[in-house]
Amino acid sequence: MRDTWPYAPPGFEVPPISQKKVAEKPEVGYISTMTRFILPRYILREHVGPFFFGFAVITLIFLLNLLFRELSRMLSKGLPWNVVVEFFALNLAWIVALAVPMAVLMAALMAFGRLAADNEITAMKASGVSIYRIVTPILFAASLIAVGMIWFNNAVLPDFNHRARILAGDIARKKPGVSIEPGVWYKSIPEYGLLVQELADSVQANGKSAHPNGITIARNLLIDDHSDPDHSRTISARRGYIELNPALGALVLTLFDGEVQELDFTKLEELRHVSFTKHVLSIVVDDMFLRRSESEYRGDREKSAPQMRQEVQANQQLIGESLKVLNEHVARDLHRALGTTFGAAGAAPTNYKPSARADSLTAVERQQRLSALLLSVRQTLYNIENQLTIVRSYERTNKSLLVEIHKKYSIPVACLVFVIIGAPLGFMARRGGLAAGGGLSLGFFLLYWASLIGGEDLADRQFISPFIAMWAANFIVGALGLYLLRRAAKENVTMDLTKLLWWRK
Known part of the structure; x- marks a missing residue:
């Protein structure tokens, strides 16, 4: 049977409607599962290139700085090339520890800036994708990087720093090689x-x-x-x-x-x-040859966090023992001089005999008794000052160790903080490109690093606690990032980064 158009002329026939089955639609759950990971994968791919580019550039800058500072000294001492390569390879550890967080910041600024410049962020928001969902995969990746850097700072960095310090000491002890010129007296060899x-x-x-x-x-x-x-x-x-x-x-x-x-x-x-x-x-001429040495001593930057915690606990025990000795000295001297300890802890001597009354003593005896009392007081003050010096020394050591412990965690956590601050700045950036993104990330990192150095110095002087010294920069930058992120989620705020490129004008 054929269908006809309602208003077709007589005799006009319409071809039959195809009876082919329409392909069945896939299940809605399958589609949602697939589309759920398309956007995170796309955002992550946008960050991979800028991250490795930023990491390479920052590492190269640090290496060139180290190269210009140390290479001439090494070449003047006639070191073999494998020792020179080993020296720079060992110093790569601390360079990596600093370069990774900075590369994360640069990647966030460049990737989100590019997405905002191409109006892809606007398209995502128009499709119902929130700013927080856009940032979530990068925060997850930054969390993994932070965990990896915490392991790196405790397992790899201490050993590399230790070996680099020993090698630097061996190189410093080596004198330059023999450099004899015709017709010139060579007097670099003693005697x-x-x-x-x-x-x-x-x-x-x-x-x-x-x-x-x-x-x-x-x-x-x-x-x-x-x-x-x-x-x-x-x-x-x-x-x-x-x-x-x-x-x-x-x-x-x-x-x-x-x-x-x-x-x-x-x-x-x-x-x-x-x-x-x-x-x-x-x-x-032993000092003209590089003699490799070994050392069991490790500085605070050559230890892992568990090792430093054990040292802090040992120092706390020594502080307690020093205070106990101090109390015993004070109690003994007070009891010897005055017959009472005034509540000071410590065992008082049991063979104390009360002195004769002052009015029953002659002038000479009173003078002798006063001199003995003054001598006892001076000895007590000397013992107090000596023990307090020991206690302060242990406390300063513990402050330095706690600063390094917190630093091993605060710098990796900066990867998360830099994503939080870098994402909204990238959203607000419409123009500026690589130069502005790199300059802005460098400026933020320099400010962050200056805060760490200043906090470390204040903590070493015992003005602030090590926790505040090492985590204040994360809290301040993170709070600013959360504010900008919340603002970017509610408003369509933009920022022209080309104003930072003043040298191109």
């Missing part, structure tokens, strides 16, 4: 002087070493030897080999065709002359 007229590395024209150890060839050498206080020795040679021997820890001079002139200060009328065809002179 020796060396003059060489001609120098040539033992390398042939084909690039191969003429000597298996690459020893420097020298001609017309003159050596002043004052190592013996009773003798003065001068050695001259037509030619020789100069070699730094790490196994011997010495500068080995192999001399040919020369003579030794020796003057005995006890017999100035005598001068010895000894000719030789070959003479080997070894001068000990």
Whole structure:
């Protein structure tokens, strides 16, 4: 049977309606499950690139600063390349600890700024997606990063700092290598002087070493030897080999065709002359070689949080013992002088005998008794001051340790704080791009880091508690971020970051 149009002319027929089945729609729950993760994945992908870019740039800046500061000193000491690489690799640990939170801030500013500039944030809000839902996946990712950084700060950073400090000390103790110039007296070796007229590395024209150890060839050498206080020795040679021997820890001079002139200060009328065809002179120069050392001592930045907590507890016990000793000293001295402890804790001596009444004493006896009392008071004050000095020393140590403990947690938590402050700033940013985002993140991080340094100094001076010193910056920046985030969720607030790029005008 065919359908016809109601107002079709007579005889006009309409093709039959297709009877094909329409494909069944998927279940609503499946669609909602799929769409639920599309937006978080998209927002996370927008942050991956800026995060790794910011991390690479910040790490490079720190490395270049360290490179310019330390490289010339290392090269002047003739260190092998593997030691130089190890030094910079060990210092990467503290660079990573600082670069990761800053990279999180830069990623939040750049990613959310790009989404706001392309009106994608406006489209999400028009679709019923709240600002809080947009920020939630980044907060979750920042939480994972913070947990990882807490582990890093307690498991990796202390060992790297410890090894870096030991290596830096070994490098500092090493003196620069032998740098001999023709025609110039070399006097960097104590009690020796060396003059060489001609120098040539033992390398042939084909690039191969003429000597298996690459020893420097020298001609017309003159050596002043004052190592013996009773003798003065001068050695001259037509030619020789100069070699730094790490196994011997010495500068080995192999001399040919020369003579030794020796003057005995006890017999100035005598001068010895000894000719030789070959003479080997070894001068000990241990400090010209890098000697790797080990140390069990660890500073507060070379310990994990559990290790520092144990030290704080041990110091608290020592403080209690010092106060107990102080109370015992005070109680004993008071009881000895006055016959009572005035409630001071501590065992009073049991063999105390009351002194005679003052009116029954002669003037000399009263003077002696007063002198003894003053001496006892001075001794008591000295003991009090000594014990209080010990107590204050332990308290300062505990303050420094507590500052480092809180720092190991407050800096990783800054990843969350920087997302909270970076997201609303990104929402409000319509223009500005990479330069403005990077500059703004740098400014916030410098302000944050200055707050940490100032708080640490105040805590070390015992003006504020270590908790406030290390967490105040997080609380202040976090509170500001929450305010801006709430404002961005309620209003369509924008901010032109191109005003920060004043140098482009």
